[in-house]
Amino acid sequence: DAKTTQPNSMESNEEEPVHLPCNHSTISGTDYIHWYRQLPSQGPEYVIHGLTSNVNNRMASLAIAEDRKSSTLILHRATLRDAAVYYCILRDGGAGSYQLTFGKGTKLSVIP
Amino acid sequence: KAGVTQTPRYLIKTRGQQVTLSCSPISGHRSVSWYQQTPGQGLQFLFEYFSETQRNKGNFPGRFSGRQFSNSRSEMNVSTLELGDSALYLCASKEQGSSYEQYFGPGTRLTVT
Numbered sequence: 521d522a523k524t525t526q527p528n529s530m531e532s533n534e535e536e537p538v539h540l541p542c543n544h545s546t547i548s549g550t551d552y553i554h555w556y557r558q559l560p561s562q563g564p565e566y567v568i569h570g571l572t573s574n575v576n577n578r579m580a581s582l583a584i585a586e587d588r589k590s591s592t593l594i595l596h597r598a599t600l601r602d603a604a605v606y607y608c609i610l611r612d613g614g615a616g617s618y619q620l621t622f623g624k625g626t627k628l629s630v631i632p
Numbered sequence: 633k634a635g636v637t638q639t640p641r642y643l644i645k646t647r648g649q650q651v652t653l654s655c656s657p658i659s660g661h662r663s664v665s666w667y668q669q670t671p672g673q674g675l676q677f678l679f680e681y682f683s684e685t686q687r688n689k690g691n692f693p694g695r696f697s698g699r700q701f702s703n704s705r706s707e708m709n710v711s712t713l714e715l716g717d718s719a720l721y722l723c724a725s726k727e728q729g730s731s732y733e734q735y736f737g738p739g740t741r742l743t744v745t
Contacts, residue, residue: 552732554732556734562738563636563722563724563736563737563738563739564675564722564724564736565736566733566734566735569732607675611732619665619677619680619688619690620665620667620675620677620734621677622667622674622675622676623674624674625674
């Protein structure tokens with residue numbers, strides 16, 4: 521499986537934008553980039569995913585490098601409820617089944 | 633729609649015993665996956681079931697097994713429990729087809745003493 525590399529932790533001030541980086545230099549052409557987050561004492565929650573183009577949804581934006589070897593999850597205005605562990609995951613879109621391989625993730629702290 | 637539900641939420645077992653955990657997916661979701669989360673290893677994929685068939689399996693010993701029923705509900709079983717099996721066990725469901733979102737339940741916290 522292709523691997524992802526994320527910083528262990530990041531801090532952000534409340535209501536400031538947050539850019540969470542992820543490196544995936546061994547990504548293959550059929551790998552989708554997924555982001556999930558896990559709030560304390562909860563199961564992971566889907567945030568966003570993309571393949572080649574930048575993506576936006578109500579929660580966040582995903583910026584994908586042109587060579588697809590890195591991506592950035594953007595939270596436009598961090599709130600205290602965004603404090604969580606964020607996981608960047610590659611999923612093989614060519615595989616018949618659906619398996620997520622989680623790394624260690626980035627623990628985001630939001631400072632009031 | 634109701635979310636993914638898992639029962640029980642907390643469980644304490646003794647080494648050597650076996651345990652069965654249950655997961656009810658979101659209505660209409662036919663794919664159910666199981667994950668183990670520990671502080672040391674993080675989130676690890678156990679297996680995925682679709683239409684009562686195991687479609688994919690992670691790198692876990694045969695003591696870990698699962699099954700899926702015709703109503704898509706799933707159970708996972710761990711036999712001969714070891715201390716290292718203490719973990720949060722998470723179930724996730726998704727729709728078949730173009731949906732890429734996996735919806736996770738709150739998990740079952742298993743403690744083996």
